Each structure stands twice: as C-alpha cells, then as structure tokens.
Amino acid sequence: MARSGRPRGFDRDAALDSAMHLFWEHGYEGASLLTLRHAMGDISSASFYAAFGSKEALYREALTRYLDRHGSIIDALDDERLPPRARLEQALIASVAVQTDVAHPTGCMVTLSAMISSEASASTRALTRIERDATRQALRRCITAGVNAGDLDPGADVAxxxxxxxxxxxxxxxxxxxxxxxxxxxxxxxxxxxxxxxHRSAPSNYGK
Known part of the structure; x- marks a missing residue:
C-alpha cells in the first residue's frame, strides 16, 4: 500500500524554520524543491505538498515567520515612547545586529530572497516589495513625526x-x-x- 501523508516524526514547525533559513540564505530561486525537502528532514514530495501546498505557499509562510522573528523595523520606527530621531537610529542599529548575527543567514530575507528572480511569480516578488514599501512608509512616519515635534525644520526634505x-x-x-x-x-x-x-530646527522638547 502506498504511503501517504506525513512520515512519522515529521515536524512541520521545524521544517518551516529550515525552509525559512534556506530561502534566506539562497533566495527563492536558489532554493530548489529537492533542496528544500532535504533541509526539511528528507520529506517526501507527497508530504511536502500535503503540508505546504506549493513552493510559493511555503515561501509565503517562511517570509511571515522571518518578519515575526527577525525582519521588521517598523515597530521600532513607530515606537512613540522615544523621540523620532532616537527611534530611527535605534531601529537601524537593531537591524545591523540582526543582519550581522552569524547564528542565522546574514542580511535581510526581504531584501535578498526574491528581489531578482526569473522563476518567482509576480505575486511572490510582490510580497517582498510590499514589505519594503511598508518600511518606507514607516520611515516617512518617523521623519514626519520629527517635523511635527519641532525637531526637524518644517521645510525639511522628508522625501x-x-x-x-x-x-x-x-x-x-x-x-x-x-x-x-x-x-x-x-x-x-x-x-x-x-x-x-x-535639517534640525530649534531643540525640541518632544517626549518631555
């Protein structure tokens, strides 16, 4: 009788972590289905498709996990407990700490994994573009907050x-x-x- 479903010992959560690291290291196109299945515990094709549906669906899940655990600086940029300049500087420094940590692939999965790819579908490439756009909007909010707080000159070149x-x-x-x-x-x-x-104006009392 043909075996179906997941093999004994298949850990979907651990497999997703392995896939995330593989996409992060090699990009969407560089992570072949065979390489992914091997990294995820030598799972069968049937198990792969039963658990994740497709390579693109797996990539979407892996990207979400990356953003949840490692990737987004948006929360730091929007943290109103700090003055805007401090938010920006700390967000950038925190990003460096994550991206240079050799405990996992270096760099940013959003930047590296699907920006240029002949295989990745337009919808897959759009996922990372949306995240990059979200970061730009958070940067704009942070810088605009600096203008509104009086830390930056009203005529500052926000764009x-x-x-x-x-x-x-x-x-x-x-x-x-x-x-x-x-x-x-x-x-x-x-x-x-x-x-x-x-671009600073007079000293600000923001946050005091």
Missing part, C-alpha cells in the same frame, strides 16, 4: 531623507551578506544621522 535611510536599510543587507563588520556599518549609521541633524 529625500526617506530615500536616504531606505537606501541605508537596503544597503545594510548587502554589506552584512558581504561580511562587513557590524561596527563599520554602525559607523555609517552615525554618519547618516548627521543628515537628520543638518
């Missing part, structure tokens, strides 16, 4: 600052993957924060 810090967020991923030390990237963040200071 330009968003583009600057968004470029830094994306660049952190590439530099982390290339092995640039965390302290070097953090030094770049300090230089980038000087752009905020150039």
């Amino acid at each position: 330009g600052l968003v583009a600057l810090y968004d470029g830094l967020v994306l660049g952190i991923s590439i530099q982390a993957r290339d092995g640039i030390p965390a302290e070097t990237i953090c030094a770049a963040i300090r230089h980038a924060m000087a752009a905020w200071d150039l």
Whole structure:
C-alpha cells in the first residue's frame, strides 16, 4: 500500500524554520524543491505538498515567520515612547545586529530572497516589495513625526531623507551578506544621522 501523508516524526514547525533559513540564505530561486525537502528532514514530495501546498505557499509562510522573528523595523520606527530621531537610529542599529548575527543567514530575507528572480511569480516578488514599501512608509512616519515635534525644520526634505535611510536599510543587507563588520556599518549609521541633524530646527522638547 502506498504511503501517504506525513512520515512519522515529521515536524512541520521545524521544517518551516529550515525552509525559512534556506530561502534566506539562497533566495527563492536558489532554493530548489529537492533542496528544500532535504533541509526539511528528507520529506517526501507527497508530504511536502500535503503540508505546504506549493513552493510559493511555503515561501509565503517562511517570509511571515522571518518578519515575526527577525525582519521588521517598523515597530521600532513607530515606537512613540522615544523621540523620532532616537527611534530611527535605534531601529537601524537593531537591524545591523540582526543582519550581522552569524547564528542565522546574514542580511535581510526581504531584501535578498526574491528581489531578482526569473522563476518567482509576480505575486511572490510582490510580497517582498510590499514589505519594503511598508518600511518606507514607516520611515516617512518617523521623519514626519520629527517635523511635527519641532525637531526637524518644517521645510525639511522628508522625501529625500526617506530615500536616504531606505537606501541605508537596503544597503545594510548587502554589506552584512558581504561580511562587513557590524561596527563599520554602525559607523555609517552615525554618519547618516548627521543628515537628520543638518535639517534640525530649534531643540525640541518632544517626549518631555
């Protein structure tokens, strides 16, 4: 009788973790179904499709898990307990800490895994684009909060600052993957924060 369903010992949660790390390390296209099944515990094709439905569906789940555990700086950028400048700097530094941690693949899964891929469907590529857009919107909210709080000049170039810090967020991923030390990237963040200071108005009492 043909075996169906999951083999004994199949741990869906652990398998999803393995898939997340594989997509994070090799990208959507670089993680073949055979490689995924092997990394997920040498599960059969039948078990794979029964548990996850498709490679694209698995990628969606893996991306959600990545964002929940490692990937998003949006909460930090929206943390109104801190002044906007501090939110931004701390969010960037925290991102460096995550992306240079060798306990898991370096870099950012959102930036690296599906940005350029001939195989990935448009809907799969759109998942990471949506997340990058969400980060840009959070950066805009944070910088606009700086203007509203009086820390940044009312005429500050918000769009330009968003583009600057968004470029830094994306660049952190590439530099982390290339092995640039965390302290070097953090030094770049300090230089980038000087752009905020150039747009400052009178000292702010925000948060006091």
